[in-house]
Amino acid sequence: MSDILRLKLLIAYDGRPFRGWQSQATKDAVQDHVEAAFANTIGEKVSVQGSGRTDAGVHALAQIAHADVPTARLEVTAWQGALNNFLPPEIRVLRVTRAAPDFHARFSARGKIYTYRIWNSQYLHPLEIGRVWHMPSALDLDILRAGLVLLEGQHDFAGFAANRAPGYAAEDTVRTIQQITLSRRGELLTLRFEGNGFLYKMVRLLTGTLVRCAQGRAELTFIHELLAEKGARKTSFAAPAEGLYLTRVLY
Amino acid sequence: MSDILRLKLLIAYDGRPFRGWQSQATKDAVQDHVEAAFANTIGEKVSVQGSGRTDAGVHALAQIAHADVPTARLEVTAWQGALNNFLPPEIRVLRVTRAAPDFHARFSARGKIYTYRIWNSQYLHPLEIGRVWHMPSALDLDILRAGLVLLEGQHDFAGFAANRAPGYAAEDTVRTIQQITLSRRGELLTLRFEGNGFLYKMVRLLTGTLVRCAQGRAELTFIHELLAEKGARKTSFAAPAEGLYLTRVLY
Numbered sequence: 001m002s003d004i005l006r007l008k009l010l011i012a013y014d015g016r017p018f019r020g021w022q023s024q025a026t027k028d029a030v031q032d033h034v035e036a037a038f039a040n041t042i043g044e045k046v047s048v049q050g051s052g053r054t055d056a057g058v059h060a061l062a063q064i065a066h067a068d069v070p071t072a073r074l075e076v077t078a079w080q081g082a083l084n085n086f087l088p089p090e091i092r093v094l095r096v097t098r099a100a101p102d103f104h105a106r107f108s109a110r111g112k113i114y115t116y117r118i119w120n121s122q123y124l125h126p127l128e129i130g131r132v133w134h135m136p137s138a139l140d141l142d143i144l145r146a147g148l149v150l151l152e153g154q155h156d157f158a159g160f161a162a163n164r165a166p167g168y169a170a171e172d173t174v175r176t177i178q179q180i181t182l183s184r185r186g187e188l189l190t191l192r193f194e195g196n197g198f199l200y201k202m203v204r205l206l207t208g209t210l211v212r213c214a215q216g217r218a219e220l221t222f223i224h225e226l227l228a229e230k231g232a233r234k235t236s237f238a239a240p241a242e243g244l245y246l247t248r249v250l251y
Numbered sequence: 252m253s254d255i256l257r258l259k260l261l262i263a264y265d266g267r268p269f270r271g272w273q274s275q276a277t278k279d280a281v282q283d284h285v286e287a288a289f290a291n292t293i294g295e296k297v298s299v300q301g302s303g304r305t306d307a308g309v310h311a312l313a314q315i316a317h318a319d320v321p322t323a324r325l326e327v328t329a330w331q332g333a334l335n336n337f338l339p340p341e342i343r344v345l346r347v348t349r350a351a352p353d354f355h356a357r358f359s360a361r362g363k364i365y366t367y368r369i370w371n372s373q374y375l376h377p378l379e380i381g382r383v384w385h386m387p388s389a390l391d392l393d394i395l396r397a398g399l400v401l402l403e404g405q406h407d408f409a410g411f412a413a414n415r416a417p418g419y420a421a422e423d424t425v426r427t428i429q430q431i432t433l434s435r436r437g438e439l440l441t442l443r444f445e446g447n448g449f450l451y452k453m454v455r456l457l458t459g460t461l462v463r464c465a466q467g468r469a470e471l472t473f474i475h476e477l478l479a480e481k482g483a484r485k486t487s488f489a490a491p492a493e494g495l496y497l498t499r500v501l502y
Contacts, residue, residue, distance in 0.1 A: 091377060126341045127312075129341065
C-alpha cells in the first residue's frame, strides 16, 4: 500500500451557495465539489471523508477531511493549488498535509467547536447579511447564561436532535459539552460550543431553545425537562443555518 | 421655516449591489434608494445630501447624510424604521437624529476616515469575497510603512487623483492626511487613512501605489515625485473598490 497517501485537508466555505457538506444526488454539496476537484486534478475518482456534516447554509472556518490519493501523482505541496484551481471561490482548501494512514477525519475526531452568531438589534447590519441570525427582540442575557450552564456536561441530548429519516440507524445520543461561552461585542452575540460531538442539528436546536428562553417565551425548566426526558420530548426551536460556523475539529 | 426639520442620517451599506453613492440616471445608486425611501414614506420628493461620493463597490460603515423634511409628517424617532422599511437590506439607516438647520453633511465635515482591507495570502478566504483586495504576492511591510510616512501631512495630492470628466470644475488638490496606520491580523492587512478630505479615488490610488512599492515593482521615490510634481505626473495604480470602507465622517 506504499503507493497510497492519505491527505488531511483544512477547508473553509461560505455555506450559502451549497446544499451542505454531505454529497447530494444533485452534486451541489461541498463534498461533491471537493471530490470533483480531485477527479479533475488526477483524472480518477477520489472519495473525500469529512469530519461530519454541515447543513445547507452552515459555514465552515475549518472543516477537516481526508482523502487517499496515489503517491506518485502529485507532491503533497502541490495539492492545495491544484484543488483550489478547480473549486468555486466560496470553497477554499486552506491547508493540505500528509496524514497517518490510520487518520480518519470523522472517527479520529475527539471533539468539535461550533460558533453561533446572533445580531441582536432591530436592524441587521448590511455587511452581516447571511452571516448571523437576526434577532430584533430583547434577550435576557442572564437567562441565556443560566441556560448555558444547564447544558454543559454529559447529557442525553436526544431532545435536542432532529429526527433522522426513517431507517436511519439509531445512535447513542449521549454527548459531553465541555464548555459553552457567550460573548458580546456591540450588537453581536457569539455562542461558542465545545463538545466531544454533536447530534444532527443539535447546535441549532440548543441555540434556538436558549434564545427562546432568553426572549421570555420559554422557561429554563424546559431545558431541564428536555435533558431529563432523553428524547421523549423534543425541542423544535432551531436557529437558522446562516448563523452557524464549524470553527474547529479537535483531534 | 419652523415647519422644516433637518435630519442627520447615519447609513451603512454593502457597496456591491449599487453604482456608488451619487445619484445616477439609472436610479441604482445608494442616494437614489435613500431618496426613494423618503418619497415612499411621505409621498413627496426629499433631496438627500451625503458627506461625499463613494464609488461603485465601495462599502460604508458610517456614511453621513442630511435631508430636510416637513416637521409635521413624522416624529424624528419614527424615521429610522420608516426608511429601513423601504430600503433594500444592503442599505441600513443605523441612526436618525435632529440636526441643526445649518448642519451640512458635506460642508460641515472636517475630515474622514477610510479603511482599506487587503487579504495578503495566496488563497482568498471564502468569507472575505467582495470585502477585501486579494493580493497573493509578498509585500514588504517595512517599505509599506515607509511609504505611509511620506504621505502623511499636508501635500498637493493631484498626482493621486483620478481625472474628472471634462468640464468638471478644477478644485484645490491640497489635502492633509493626519495619520495612516497599518495593522496586520493573520492574512489581513488594514490601512486606516484619516484626513481632512480626499480627492476622487484618492484612497484607492494611495493604496494601489503603496502596494506597488511594497511589491518591489515601484520605488518609494515614485511617491516623492508624485507629491513633488503636483499632478504633472499621476499614478494609475488604483486598488479595487471592494476593499474600501468609508469608516467615519468627522464633524
